Amino acid sequence: MFTLRIADIATRVVCDEPGLTLKVSGASRQFLVSNDDADVTIRVQRAPSLRHPSGRKLFDSGCAWRLFCDGDDFIFSFVSTAAGPAPYQLARFNASFTTGTILMNDASVENTSVVAPLEFPLAELMTINLLAKGRGVEIHGCGVVDRDGRAYLFVGQSEAGKTTSARLWHRADALILSDDRIILRARDGVVWMYGTPWHGEAEFASPHSAPLTKIFFLEQASENAARRVRGAAAAARLFACSFPPFHDEAGLNFTLSLLADIVERVPCYALPFVPDATVVEFVRAHK
Numbered sequence: 001m002f003t004l005r006i007a008d009i010a011t012r013v014v015c016d017e018p019g020l021t022l023k024v025s026g027a028s029r030q031f032l033v034s035n036d037d038a039d040v041t042i043r044v045q046r047a048p049s050l051r052h053p054s055g056r057k058l059f060d061s062g063c064a065w066r067l068f069c070d071g072d073d074f075i076f077s078f079v080s081t082a083a084g085p086a087p088y089q090l091a092r093f094n095a096s097f098t099t100g101t102i103l104m105n106d107a108s109v110e111n112t113s114v115v116a117p118l119e120f121p122l123a124e125l126m127t128i129n130l131l132a133k134g135r136g137v138e139i140h141g142c143g144v145v146d147r148d149g150r151a152y153l154f155v156g157q158s159e160a161g162k163t164t165s166a167r168l169w170h171r172a173d174a175l176i177l178s179d180d181r182i183i184l185r186a187r188d189g190v191v192w193m194y195g196t197p198w199h200g201e202a203e204f205a206s207p208h209s210a211p212l213t214k215i216f217f218l219e220q221a222s223e224n225a226a227r228r229v230r231g232a233a234a235a236a237r238l239f240a241c242s243f244p245p246f247h248d249e250a251g252l253n254f255t256l257s258l259l260a261d262i263v264e265r266v267p268c269y270a271l272p273f274v275p276d277a278t279v280v281e282f283v284r285a286h287k
Helices: 026-031 122-131 162-171 231-240 249-265 278-285
Strands: 002-006 009-015 040-047 056-060 065-070 073-080 084-093 099-105 137-145 151-155 175-178 181-187 190-195 209-211 214-220 227-229 268-273
Touching: 002 026, 002 122, 009 122, 065 122, 073 122, 084 122, 122 137, 122 181, 137 162, 137 190, 137 249, 162 175, 162 278, 175 181, 175 190, 181 249, 190 249, 214 231, 227 231, 231 249, 231 268, 268 278
Parallel strands: 009 040, 040 099, 151 214, 214 268
Antiparallel strands: 002 009, 056 065, 065 073, 073 084, 084 099, 137 151, 137 175, 137 181, 181 190, 190 209, 227 268
C-alpha cells in the first residue's frame, strides 16, 4: 500500500494479491505521504487475461491508451506494442474518480513480483479527470516560487521556453515546482499553484505549492517586455495550454469557469523574453 498526495489530493493504492508488491518510481516518490485519510482509493488486482472494454469509446490516443464509458464508470485501457494487442492494464473508476480498480494482465507481471500500477500516463489521466470534478485544472507550464515567496506561472506550448525558464530561475535560487505540468486550484478565494511529478526535459518536480502571484504567457523575442492580458483573451490563452477532459461536458464547463475565475484573480501578462538571466531580473522588477 502507498499514498500519493498531488495538489492536496491524497490517492491511496492498495493491493491484496499475494506475492505482488507495489512500487512508486521516478519523481512520484517525492509525493509519497503517510497512509492517512485518502480522497481517492484504488485497488490493484491481477487478471489471467484482459480484453478491451465493450463500453462506449470516448477517446483514443492513437497509441498507448483508450478511454471507455460503461454505465457510470470510466475505463482506461492500456496497450503496448511489446505486449501484443491485448491490454496489459485496465483501470476502472467511478463517476467521481474517487474509487477505482486497476487490473494487471498476468502476462505483463509474470516475471516480476513488483509492479508500478500508477506509471505514466495513468496517474496523470486519472488526476486530470478528478480535477475536472470541481477541484482544479492542469496547465502546460513552468511553476516558480521565488526566494521572496512570490509565485509565477510561465505558460506555453512545447518549445515556448518553459524548460529554459525553469533552468534560468533555478540558477537564480528559486524553487521550481515543475518545468512542464502545473495544477491550479482556487481555494477560499486564493488561486494556489502546485507542482506535479510529470516533469519535462529539465526534470524539475516538487510536491510544494504557493499562492499564485502572476501568470506569464511565454513568447520568445529579442528583448524583454510585459503586456497585460485581461478577461476572455487571458482565459483563452490559458485554456489553450490546459488539459481538460473533452469527453466530459460538465468537466469542460467547470474548467472554463475556473479559468475565467483565475484570470480575474491573478494578473496575466504576455512575456516576450530573451532566453538569458536578464528575464529573471526583469520579472522580479516587474510591478
